[in-house]
Amino acid sequence: MNYRSSIFVLTCIGLGFAFLYIPILSMVVFSFNASRLVTVWDSANSPTLKWYASLLHNEEILDAAWVSVKVAVINATGSVILGTLAGFGLARFRQFRGRFTLNAMTTAPLVMPEVITGLSLLLLFVALEQLIGWPAGRGITTMTIGHMTFSMAYVTVIVNSRLVSFDTALEEAAMDLGARPLKVFFVITLPIIFPAILSGWLLAFTLSWDDLVISSFTSGPGSSTLPMVVFSKVRLGVSPEINVLATITLGVVTTMIVAVSLWMARRAKIDKASAG
Amino acid sequence: MTASSGGAVKAQPWNDLSARPYVEIERITKSFGDFKAVDDVSLKVYKGEIFCLLGASGCGKTTLLRMLGGFETPTSGRVLIDGEDMSGVPPYERPVNMMFQSYALFPHMSVEQNVAFGLKQDRLPKHEIQERVATMLDLVKMSDYAKRKPHQLSGGQRQRVALARSLVKRPKLLLLDEPLGALDKKLREHTQFELISLQDKLGVTFIVVTHDQEEAMTLASRIGVMNHGEIVQAGTPSEIYEFPSSRFVADFVGxxxxxxxxxxxxxxxxxxxxxxxxxxxxxxxxxxxxxxxxxxxxxxxxxxxxxxxxxxxxxxxxxxxxxxxxxxxxxxxxxxxxxxxxxxxxxxxxxxxxxxxxxxxxxxxxxxxxxxxxxxxxxx
Amino acid sequence: MALPYLWLLLFFVVPFIIVLKISFSDMDLAIPPYKPLLEWVGQNSLAIKVNFENYAFLFTDSLYLNAFANSIKVAFLSTLLCLIIGYPMAYGIARARPALRNILLLLVILPFWTSLLLRVYAWIGLLKANGVINNVLMSLGIIHEPLTMLYTPFAMYVGIVYSYLPFLILPLYANLEKMDWQLLEAAQDLGCRPWQAFFKITLPLSRNGILAGSMLVFIPAVGEFVIPALLGGPNALMIGRVLWDEFFSNRAWPVASAVAILLLILLVPFMMWYQSVQARETAGAR
Structure with a gap:
């Protein structure tokens, strides 16, 4: 196959990536800027790490980050369990009552505007509290439930598409060799689809970590997440600490994505070879 | 084409009325909705045979094989293996093993672990597992590759690992689904004869599904030609070739x-x-x-x-x-x-x-x- | 398997019924700020008070209709812009050498994994009066006084296109990657020029990818809140923002619910379209 692309396509790719990365890189550069004006480079005192130090002493941001971590971890774990179950249901049982509804319910949250999901969840929690007294007030629990509802849709899609290409003969072979169904699941199926489950977990974590709208609707007093704090700060104008936060986020995400991608690329090669 | 009567059975138990069949399929039918994949098939297979189910794709041969393995439940009829009724017995409790068309080697396990898998399910003592895996790998000439993962093997090597894995449990009956289908022509011919000599050595009864008539001719002690869910003729390769009972068989074989x-x-x-x-x-x-x-x-x-x-x-x-x-x-x-x-x-x-x-x-x-x-x- | 099913029923379907219910309720100065739909009237007769006033209100006040119209316009134009920028990128990535392909794909996905909020924030730094773009342009002498870019529709479009671009590229790439490029060679062999081959072969065959990607941009963009709130300025009327303000600032829960229901009615056909496109894509892949 010929891999040469036209000048036009190459230019488009170049400009496209510039568009994607210039804003991000500008945040990284200005996180080392000494000036409080953020975008005016103070060449006398820069580069500096002073905003990094100041971020690490910002109680409000650190508290919010801790809330975000808690919500994101519980959400990711819960979403993976629910999403894997739903993915199995859709991939393995071609015909069951309610398959269509389950399919629709798992696709809809992917595209549903967040304001709608957030509003409807809040109204549910209010109604439930009136009706049965649970959840008493809103906070981390209600937020996590909200996040799980849309994150599990993503996990379902990932797990389902992995299972569609899964050679069921592997499970049959294990059973043929004497393994009971439950054992087959844990010894054969789970290890093989593990990369998909890991991607699902990471994605669910990120979605939750990033979410502003649904959190705002479903959180209560004293349980502000990081995006909520960032949003209120940004509304008041730019702040050098946000640049630092963005740079740290970018660093962590890049490291993680590159590591996971490398690992997955190796796994994919194994999967591909053994399927052939 | 030459019609050799391959296989280990030199006597012809199917012509001996007093011989006891080892695998008995009694009027088995499998329907998927209105479609009858297998239609009222009865068949007797004798100990030590290599019985080939030959037919075009969609003729029901794989469904029949999967019913023997316990992966499909017959709509009606039953299967007896060594006199025991297999109805309701799940795959993991049947004295039967299967070699899958895709080989279905577990990608996250080494060759050794793949072969040992079935023995571990039976909770055999460790030293016995090791011994039997080593013997089996030796038999299929894969000892040098014991530590490799399936993706590091060639097609022919994978085929031998799959064979070792399904034979190591010493099944009463081995089911092979297109065992040589994924190999290229030269390797296929060579492997056919290896398979026959291995079967001869171990004395295991084989039921093979194939769409390749040459493969069936070479391997089989008897061939069952299938069409539209029925066995239209069963007999030795030379009977099938020289005395076809219908236009379909005459035309399909050769x-x-x-x-x-x-x-x-x-x-x-x-x-x-x-x-x-x-x-x-x-x-x-x-x-x-x-x-x-x-x-x-x-x-x-x-x-x-x-x-x-x-x-x-x-x-x-x-x-x-x-x-x-x-x-x-x-x-x-x-x-x-x-x-x-x-x-x-x-x-x-x-x-x-x-x-x-x-x-x-x-x-x-x-x-x-x-x-x-x-x-x-x-x-x- | 029953567990995710029940979960989605309880936390995804039931809430919409409640939203629907509240959209028909009266406002009330209480907590929660709406009156129940079912009321005991007298001894034992139950009266259902259905109230269409909230909807009537939405249709009489031009603010809401304008916001709806504007949201659709913004979402549509943003989708178009994403397509213009994203199609050549997806195409180029799909035709790159496999090793390079994975790296480029990673580069598309990476911004998606970093916080949306932070990436929108980055544009504030670039677009504002003493921001990076104005500083660069002024120091080059191209302009003499700063351009007003932040808090304009322009900034909003930039923000939406920027944030949603990966959502368009990924499904489109997945579709183009499966393309049999020999078809193009065949077309050229039969006398097509390369650009003709593109319009007659590649473009029609990537239809499902285009539709899926466009839907993934268009539907959420209609209800987008964060980007218009941060980049769009006070006049950027987007329906997501109107809903937010009704709910949080005016505490008009019934009106906010009515807005949500109307928005949902507007978007459901697109969601169903998206689902059928997805079903076709996966069916084609198998």
Whole structure:
């Protein structure tokens, strides 16, 4: 196959990536800027790490980050369990009552505007509290439930598409060799689809970590997440600490994505070879 | 094509009424909705046999195999293995193992772990597992690759690991789904003979599913030809090839020239068939049982037809003239398409015994003749 | 398997019924700020008070209709812009050497994994009066006084296109990657020029990818809140923002619910379209 692309396509790719990365890189550069004006480079005192130090002493941001971590971890774990179950249901049982509804319910949250999901969840929690007294007030629990509802849709899609290409003969072979169904699941199926489950977990974590709208609707007093704090700060104008936060986020995400991608690329090669 | 009777069974238990069948399929049917994938099939397979289920894709052979393995539940009928009813027995409790078409090697386990998997499920002592895995890997000549992962092996090596994995549990019956389907032609031929010698050594009964008639001919002690969910004929490879019971079998196994016609003479020791597709009546030197006036078909294999430029000696029976329309040179033999005056095109194969250019060329007038014992007459 | 099913029923389907219910309720100065739909009237007769006033209100006040119209316009134009920028990128990535392909794909996905909020924030730094773009342009002498870019529709479009671009590229790439490029060679062999081959072969065959990607941009963009709130300025009327303000600032829960229901009615056909496109894509892949 010929891999040469036209000048036009190459230019488009170049400009496209510039568009994607210039804003991000500008945040990284200005996180080392000494000036409080953020975008005016103070060449006398820069580069500096002073905003990094100041971020690490910002109680409000650190508290919010801790809330975000808690919500994101519980959400990711819960979403993976629910999403894997739903993915199995859709991939393995071609015909069951309610398959269509389950399919629709798992696709809809992917595209549903967040304001709608957030509003409807809040109204549910209010109604439930009136009706049965649970959840008493809103906070981390209600937020996590909200996040799980849309994150599990993503996990379902990932797990389902992995299972569609899964050679069921592997499970049959294990059973043929004497393994009971439950054992087959844990010894054969789970290890093989593990990369998909890991991607699902990471994605669910990120979605939750990033979410502003649904959190705002479903959180209560004293349980502000990081995006909520960032949003209120940004509304008041730019702040050098946000640049630092963005740079740290970018660093962590890049490291993680590159590591996971490398690992997955190796796994994919194994999967591909053994399927052939 | 040569019809060898491969397989380990030199005696013929299926002809011995007192012999006890090892696998008994009793009137088994499997329906998917309105579609009958397997339709009222009964079959007896004897200990030590290599029984091949041969058929085109979608004929129900794989479904039948999967019912033996316990992966599909029959709609009706039952399977007995060594006298035991298998109804309701899940795959993990059957004394049967299967070699999957895709091999289904666990990608996250090494060769050794793959082979040991089944033994571990039986909770055998560690040293025994090690010993049996080592012996089995040795038998399939894969000892040097024990630590490798499946993706580091070639197709032929994977096939041998899959075989080792399914044999190491010493099953009473081994089911093989297109065991050589994923290998290229050269390797396939070589592996066929390896498979036979391994089966001979271990004495395990094999049931093989294949769509490749050559593979079935080489491996099988008996072949069951399947079509539309039914076994249309079961018999040794030479029976299937030389005495097909229907047009379908004659046509499916090998190639054949078919002449449709009616009996004009019907005697106990010979018949004569008149076919509008051929000028002279076909004389067959054995009697057949068909109602008078019924439509019959005379099937004539291409390699059983002699072709000559000069008129053959002997009587006028079973001799026709024709024109060579096309020649395909295949190396070991050549295929000639000869057009009869009636317009019918007959396929003739001739071995290329001489290295020199063929004497017979395009558009040449030739005589075709055959022995009176060669045509097979089928009535359906 | 029943667990995710019940979960989605309880936390995804039931809430919409409640939203629907509240959209028909009266406002009330209480907590929660709406009156129940079912009321005991007298001894034992139950009266259902259905109230269409909230909807009537939405249709009489031009603010809401304008916001709806504007949201659709913004979402549509943003989708178009994403397509113009994203198609050549997806195409180029799909035709790159496999090793390079994975790296480029990673580069598309990476911004998606970093916080949306932070990436929108980055544009504030670039676009504002003393921001990076103005500084660069002024120091080059191209302009003499700063351009007003932040808090304009322009900024909003930039923000939406920027944030949603990966959502368009990924499904489109997945579709183009499966393309048999020999078809293009065949077309050229039969006398097509390369650009003709593109319009006659590649473009029609990537239809499902285009539709899926466009839907993934268009539907959420209609209800987008964060980007118009941060980049769009006070006049950027987007329906997501109107809903937010009704809910949080005016505490008009019934009106906010009515807005949500109307928005949902507007978007459901697109969601169903998306689902059928997805079903076709996966069916084609198998």
């Amino acid at each position: 190639s054949v020239n078919m002449f449709e016609g009616k009996l004009i003479e019907d005697e106990p020791d010979y018949v004569r068939i008149r076919s509008p597709e051929i000028d002279a009546p076909i004389y067959v030197s054995h009697g057949i049982s068909a109602p008078p006036g019924a439509v019959v078909w005379a099937a004539l294999r291409p390699e059983k037809i002699f072709m000559s430029v000069a008129a053959p000696e002997g009587g006028a029976d079973n001799v026709v003239r024709g024109t060579v329309q096309d020649i395909a040179y295949l190396g070991d033999l050549s295929i000639y398409l000869v057009k009869l005056p009636t317009g019918k095109v007959v396929r003739v194969t001739q071995p290329n015994t001489s290295r020199h250019a063929e004497a017979i060329g395009w558009d040449q007038q030739v005589y075709l003749s055959w022995d009176a014992s060669s045509p097979v007459v089928v009535t359906r």
